[in-house]
Amino acid sequence: MDQQKLYKKAKAVLKKNDLGTWTQPASGLYPHQWLWDSCFIAIGLRHIDPERAKDEIRSILGGQWKNGMIPHIIFSDAKGYHAGPWLWNSHVSPNAPSHVQTTGITQPPILGEAIVRIGEILPSAERIAWYEEVFEPLLRYHEWLYRERDPKGTGLVTVVHPWETGMDNTPPWMEILRKKAGINGLLLLEKIGLGRFIDLFRQDTHDVPAEERMSTHDLYAVYKIVRQLHQLEYDNSKILKKQKVLVQDLAFNSILQKANSHLKDIASELDKPLPKNLLRSMSKVSGALENCWDEKSNNYYSLDYCTGKPIKVPSIATLLPIYGDKLNKEKLDCLLEHLNPLSDFSSPFGIPSAPVSSKFFNAHRYWQGPVWINMNWLLIQGLRSNGCHKEAAELKNNTLNLVEKAGMYEYFSPLDGSPAGICDFSWTAALVLDLLTEDSGQEGHAASSRDAPNHLEHAMI
Numbered sequence: 166m167d168q169q170k171l172y173k174k175a176k177a178v179l180k181k182n183d184l185g186t187w188t189q190p191a192s193g194l195y196p197h198q199w200l201w202d203s204c205f206i207a208i209g210l211r212h213i214d215p216e217r218a219k220d221e222i223r224s225i226l227g228g229q230w231k232n233g234m235i236p237h238i239i240f241s242d243a244k245g246y247h248a249g250p251w252l253w254n255s256h257v258s259p260n261a262p263s264h265v266q267t268t269g270i271t272q273p274p275i276l277g278e279a280i281v282r283i284g285e286i287l288p289s290a291e292r293i294a295w296y297e298e299v300f301e302p303l304l305r306y307h308e309w310l311y312r313e314r315d316p317k318g319t320g321l322v323t324v325v326h327p328w329e330t331g332m333d334n335t336p337p338w339m340e341i342l343r344k345k346a347g348i349n350g351l352l353l354l355e356k357i358g359l360g361r362f363i364d365l366f367r368q369d370t371h372d373v374p375a376e377e378r379m380s381t382h383d384l385y386a387v388y389k390i391v392r393q394l395h396q397l398e399y400d401n402s403k404i405l406k407k408q409k410v411l412v413q414d415l416a417f418n419s420i421l422q423k424a425n426s427h428l429k430d431i432a433s434e435l436d437k438p439l440p441k442n443l444l445r446s447m448s449k450v451s452g453a454l455e456n457c458w459d460e461k462s463n464n465y466y467s468l469d470y471c472t473g474k475p476i477k478v479p480s481i482a483t484l485l486p487i488y489g490d491k492l493n494k495e496k497l498d499c500l501l502e503h504l505n506p507l508s509d510f511s512s513p514f515g516i517p518s519a520p521v522s523s524k525f526f527n528a529h530r531y532w533q534g535p536v537w538i539n540m541n542w543l544l545i546q547g548l549r550s551n552g553c554h555k556e557a558a559e560l561k562n563n564t565l566n567l568v569e570k571a572g573m574y575e576y577f578s579p580l581d582g583s584p585a586g587i588c589d590f591s592w593t594a595a596l597v598l599d600l601l602t603e604d605s606g607q608e609g610h611a612a613s614s615r616d617a618p619n620h621l622e623h624a625m626i
């Protein structure tokens with residue numbers, strides 16, 4: 166593999182999408198700032214320019230709501246996004262900020278990870294100053310998550326919109342969405358092959374073919390939930406009482422579990438105590454996630470908040486507890502079996518977002534099958550912290566080879582590695598950059614980009 170060439174390409178994509186103090190995921194299709202995208206982007210950017218990586222996070226924090234929520238999108242002035250500010254009208258909430266327009270929901274709380282990854286490459290005094298700067302808003306975000314999304318103290322926060330998972334049309338969510346918020350007329354039109362007519366009204370299919378995005382029915386059901394949240398003024402006490410599509414989402418809570426441990430590390434480095442209520446919530450997470458385990462199928466599942474029952478529809482989420490924490494050997498072995506050749510999640514290109522055997526599986530359709538680089542990255546980290554170094558190295562190799570051959574795309578077929586979605590996608594570039602940089606032995610060292618690994622040095626200048 167020509168690592169230097171790949172590095173240069175990744176860097177060029179980040180440069181192309183750089184809008185000064187924040188980065189758009191891709192021009193055209195995604196012209197605003199997304200929460201988890203910017204976190205992944207900062208993880209890559211730290212190797213090129215740590216100050217710029219900090220700006221990425223500062224910009225996200227600039228959209229924080231008065232109640233502590235960090236919104237999933239901060240809107241720029243760009244026009245043409247299919248779910249722009251007009252869909253959200255988030256100012257109906259007294260908590261929405263007045264200086265920027267944002268959505269009224271959040272996204273996977275990977276913020277703690279990004280903050281710590283930036284801290285990791287800074288000299289100690291700079292790291293402390295960085296943590297001092299971001300500690301309060303990060304703390305307020307975690308407090309909001311547990312206070313407003315887990316008021317009963319179960320240890321699992323509730324996710325109120327599929328966009329909050331970042332895996333928009335992931336099978337478990339589409340299963341309950343179709344049952345509880347389905348738009349029957351549209352389903353019928355799609356069944357009789359007239360769905361293509363409605364596709365013509367879609368804005369998100371200008372840059373990417375409709376068959377690589379959500380189905381039209383699912384997309385309109387997703388818009389419908391935004392309308393309902395708006396009617397409830399994005400007030401979580403009303404939402405948890407009145408909404409029907411509410412999920413204690415496995416992927417979201419696994420990511421939060423890891424973020425909690427990052428928050429604890431930051432607090433301890435700053436020698437600051439965490440509030441007792443928050444510590445109590447955090448202490449329940451491991452046990453609560455164990456309640457998501459299903460003995461029969463040896464899988465973790467999300468729970469339907471309204472019924473308390475597992476949504477037994479497999480997706481890549483079943484593997485994310487590997488990222489969340491160290492698992493006991495028995496469970497870890499069960500999950501690793503999914504990755505064995507001929508198993509459901511086995512692919513030479515990384516981990517498919519839905520297993521090949523799923524009734525939802527479609528190699529090119531968004532979160533219903535394709536391999537995504539952020540998922541590969543999260544699982545590489547999780548495999549390592551669970552001591553599975555061989556599996557992590559293999560997944561990393563597959564990831565880099567895939568992007569080298571197919572390009573900096575949004576997602577890829579797990580069957581043949583062909584690219585799909587938008588090209589020049591920022592988090593693909595950022596995470597490739599991160600994987601390449603650690604390859605050169607700089608991982609975990611308090612080195613800035615000025616100490617660039619030799620063989621990548623030229624690409625960094």
Ligand code: 9WN
Nearest residue numbers: 190195199201202248328331332333
């Ligand atoms: C809605 C920006 C975002 C990602 C999500 C991905 C996609 C948005 C959309 O793009 O979602 O949030 O318009 O489809 O699913 O993970 O954050 O890249």
